[in-house]
Amino acid sequence: MIRMKSVQFTLLIALLMLISACAAPATPGDAAESGQTASTESGEKVLRIAYGAEIDTLNALTSQNLTDIEILMVEGLIMSNDQNTYIPILAKEIPTLENGGVVMNDDGSVTMTWNLHEGVKWHDGEEFTSEDVCFTWDFIVSEAGSAVYNQTEYLNIESCEAPDPYTVVFTWKAPYAPYASLFDTILPKHVLEGQDVLTYDAYNRSPLGTGPFKFVEWKTGEYVQVEKNEDYWRGDPYPNIDGIIVQFIPDPNTRVNALKAGEYDFGQILPNQVKEVEDLAGYKVELVNTNAWVHFDLNIASERGAMLFSDQAVRQALFHAIDREAIARDLMEGTVEVADTGITPNSPYHNSDVMKYDFNPEMARQMLEEAGWTDSDGDGILDKDGESFSFTIINRNSRPERVAIAQVIQANLKDIGVEVTFENLENASWIEKWLSKDWEAVVSGWIIPADPSLTSLYACDASNNFTGFCSDELDAAMEASDMVLEFSDRKPLVDEVQAILAEEAWSLPLHYLVNPFVLREDFQNFKGSGTNLGSYWNSYEWDFGQ
Numbered sequence: 001m002i003r004m005k006s007v008q009f010t011l012l013i014a015l016l017m018l019i020s021a022c023a024a025p026a027t028p029g030d031a032a033e034s035g036q037t038a039s040t041e042s043g044e045k046v047l048r049i050a051y052g053a054e055i056d057t058l059n060a061l062t063s064q065n066l067t068d069i070e071i072l073m074v075e076g077l078i079m080s081n082d083q084n085t086y087i088p089i090l091a092k093e094i095p096t097l098e099n100g101g102v103v104m105n106d107d108g109s110v111t112m113t114w115n116l117h118e119g120v121k122w123h124d125g126e127e128f129t130s131e132d133v134c135f136t137w138d139f140i141v142s143e144a145g146s147a148v149y150n151q152t153e154y155l156n157i158e159s160c161e162a163p164d165p166y167t168v169v170f171t172w173k174a175p176y177a178p179y180a181s182l183f184d185t186i187l188p189k190h191v192l193e194g195q196d197v198l199t200y201d202a203y204n205r206s207p208l209g210t211g212p213f214k215f216v217e218w219k220t221g222e223y224v225q226v227e228k229n230e231d232y233w234r235g236d237p238y239p240n241i242d243g244i245i246v247q248f249i250p251d252p253n254t255r256v257n258a259l260k261a262g263e264y265d266f267g268q269i270l271p272n273q274v275k276e277v278e279d280l281a282g283y284k285v286e287l288v289n290t291n292a293w294v295h296f297d298l299n300i301a302s303e304r305g306a307m308l309f310s311d312q313a314v315r316q317a318l319f320h321a322i323d324r325e326a327i328a329r330d331l332m333e334g335t336v337e338v339a340d341t342g343i344t345p346n347s348p349y350h351n352s353d354v355m356k357y358d359f360n361p362e363m364a365r366q367m368l369e370e371a372g373w374t375d376s377d378g379d380g381i382l383d384k385d386g387e388s389f390s391f392t393i394i395n396r397n398s399r400p401e402r403v404a405i406a407q408v409i410q411a412n413l414k415d416i417g418v419e420v421t422f423e424n425l426e427n428a429s430w431i432e433k434w435l436s437k438d439w440e441a442v443v444s445g446w447i448i449p450a451d452p453s454l455t456s457l458y459a460c461d462a463s464n465n466f467t468g469f470c471s472d473e474l475d476a477a478m479e480a481s482d483m484v485l486e487f488s489d490r491k492p493l494v495d496e497v498q499a500i501l502a503e504e505a506w507s508l509p510l511h512y513l514v515n516p517f518v519l520r521e522d523f524q525n526f527k528g529s530g531t532n533l534g535s536y537w538n539s540y541e542w543d544f545g546q
Helices: 008-024 027-032 130-141 250-262 271-277 303-309 310-322 323-333 361-370 400-414 428-434 474-480 487-504
Strands: 046-051 078-080 087-089 102-104 110-115 158-165 167-172 213-219 223-228 243-248 266-268 283-298 390-396 418-423 441-447 507-520
Touching: 008 158, 046 130, 046 250, 078 283, 087 271, 130 158, 130 167, 250 266, 250 271, 250 400, 271 283, 271 507, 283 303, 283 310, 303 390, 310 361, 323 400, 323 507, 390 400, 390 428, 400 418, 400 441, 418 428, 441 507
Parallel strands: 046 243, 046 266, 390 418, 390 441
Antiparallel strands: 078 087, 102 110, 110 167, 158 167, 213 223, 223 243, 266 507, 283 441, 283 507
């Protein structure tokens, strides 16, 4: 296998090591000054979490970040667990064909009945009922609900009825295979009815939920604090701990140094930081396999992106020029696996027989030349019709490991005559830019549900498709795969979706993601989940100090 120039790559690794070594460690006083204490004089157990970048909102439905902080406080009908399956939360069970909760109607529609737990209280003491579920659905499918990250997955529900306080009946236009992945968050009708949910900060910055912890404070730029819900519906002894303080530490090196200094009880680090902490006294490390993958996306929604990337052969050529093995082996220190499709190998829906983009710069150069891209003026950059092959990757400063990947891509593409520049942005600015579709390329990541569907990411009108790419063939394949409930019938259809995606070369999967967590040695009942709902799903069971 031909690899990128060894000098370039060695310099890049050395630079990353230097950055890590020079990052200023957090001082022991920092945590205490922000209200971080392991316990109070009264003996309360307060968990200190070293978190990443600050979140955008505490509304779990409209956030563009992972919603693990929100699910400390809010709950839904379902949740995904550490076994990559869905379990009922506010619902007594997940409806199925077998238990009679799902009924296929003669006209092709589906009636689905959810039975809810009785006696569940919102944090203000109001009762949780079926009216809250229907209110949540009404918001999601409304015009304002376009801000919901997976709105398109709810649009086939025709109606929501609440025949009594503890029964919800949905009517679907047609079967939808991943239905059990929906309604992971329920909104309080009595708080939000008549409000603009998107701008109502009385909820978005201080959510009211039914979960094990109640909101206390969001100190901008510093932390979110929650306390034990004494009236939690699961009853004593849950939750086991008295409170949690989630400290925002965007820089991964500062975060790992704070953990090494013993200032926090729990925190997530990067795969290439595991060796730093695997022998840390008083702590343990857990590697959680995820349903996530890091990918390199090209965008034709922008004018320049459309000019450069509309040709499928050009996209495929660029993908052959990127050394994904080096990224996984060297940057990620061998902790991750190269990805060829967005559905991970731990899923029964994974298709290993898709088009693969082996590192082959010579092939890439030839393909680009055949597409009309040559270095006609001898400046080292390919050109066509007076345009240089030059584009910009937008980088998120809070994700230095992805910036490092972008640097590898930059070096790889330079070797074949393609110029890559960077626009480095803080977290909020990066999200705003990404959502605007006014960009050319990005290194990013997706996390998908335990029951995989790629429709909300790649369909022409998908709520998460910000690239401008659209394929009628792919849309038809995804729609078909979403309408089949039986695994044996659905598997070939999901395989076809993955095959089309790989060949179209809209998005290059780079590697599957492993989430390393550092926990104090006596931390109990942490059950890391690799799903899109995060690893805080069972926080009511967490405990330490015994």
